[in-house]
Amino acid sequence: MRAENPPVAILMAVFNGEKYLRGQLDSILLQSYTQWELWVRDDGSTDGSLAIVHEYAARAPGIKLLVNESPRQGSLANFSALMDAAGDHFGYYMFCDQDDVWLPGKIAAAMAGMKRLEGKFGAKLPLLVYSNFTYVTQDLEKIPLRVDLSPPGNKADALFKSLFVQNTVYGCTMLFNQPLLSLGKAIPAAFSNHDYWLAFVAASCGRTLHLTESAILYRQHAANVTSPFRNSGIKARVARLFDSSQLQRDMAQKRLQCELVVSRFGRLMDPGSRALIGEFVRVAGTGGLPMWRFLVRHRIWRKTMLQNVLLFITCWKGTGNT
Structure with missing residues (x-):
């Protein structure tokens, strides 16, 4: 029988994060759910990040520090190493960035969302819960930009299909269980982000739940500005419309990601999902009308009108059969 409040492993990747690290650590210490351990892995910081983590670990025994002694590996390898280190010793896991602020609940x-999933599907299935977030400035002032990370459409397979062409599941909003960690901790190099990979594994082999409430202040600053801000200008939008080579490279990567998912987990997928992702791989190579028909027939969209214009332009040429 599971404990009423089972421990959660929080996996935080750190690199030169001294400016905002205290705010994130304080927000974790203020969580209403107190059964957690924080695993911090530093990827070769040259600022005061290590000293800050040591300071907090001295007064909070639930904080553990891992240090990368080799050259900097980057975010993907950092989170992957954290998953390996935490291993199968916990029932639940969360990713944590160094510069955000978690709301107390x-x-x-x-x-609570995970318990809903377990009550419906059981605890042995790979399960993932994710939420919305609130964009804030570096000074934590709210940015008036609506965030809705729910998948397009309301069917059970909506997230699975949308992941063919776009990821809307942010790692900093995730909670996932041990069965998903076991399946997904070996992240292929073709996936540039750990969150895209885990979301795809969960949607392919298990179940997911999107929580509409914001649970995190997602800080935007010079070192981490996300695409809605980096590419929001008219000049950037027009440039993306005409950069066909970059669009094709992006789609080729999406196709490769789908190939990797079905090759590794096809045996665990239901026949309909396996056939659908296989058809996407095939038509993404040829492009043109077959690809357009596939997207429309299966209602596979991105979140915004501009994103869908870019998607259909990209899909017309295809990626080439490699």
């Missing part, structure tokens, strides 16, 4: 809300 973040873990509790995610765990």
Whole structure:
């Protein structure tokens, strides 16, 4: 029988994060759900990040520090190493960035969502819960930009299909269980982000739940500005419309990601999902009308009108059969 409040492993990747690290650590210490351990892995920081983590670990025994002694590996390898280090010793896991602020009920809300999934599908299936977030400036002032990370459409397979062409599941909003960690901790190099990979594994082999409430202040600053801000200008939008080579490279990567998912987990997928992702791989190579028909027939969209214009332009040429 599971404990009423089972421990959660929080996996935080750190690199030169001294400017905002205290705010994130404080927000974790203020969580209403107190059964957690924080695993911090530093990827070769040259600022005061290590000293800050040591300071907090001295007064909070639930904080553990891992240090990368080799050259910097980057975010993907950092989170992958954290998953390996935490291993199968916990029932639940969360990713954590170094520069955000968690709202006090973040873990509790995610765990409540996880219990809903377990009550419906059981605890042995790979399960993932994710939420919305709130964009804020570097000074934590709210940015008036609506965030809705729910998948397009309301069918059970909506997230699975949308992941063919776009990821809307952010790692900093995730809570996932041990069966998903076991399946997904070996991240292929073709996936540039750990969150895209885990979301795809969960949607392919298990179940997911999107929580509409914001649980995190997602800080935007010079070092981490996300695409809605980096590419929001008219000049950037027009440039993307005409950069066909970059669009094709992006789609080729999406196709490769789908190939990797079905090759590794096809045996665990239901026949309909396996056939659908296989058809996407085939038509993405040829492009043209077959690809357009496939997207329309299966209602596979991205989140915004501009994103869908770019998607259909890209899909017309295809990626080539490699």
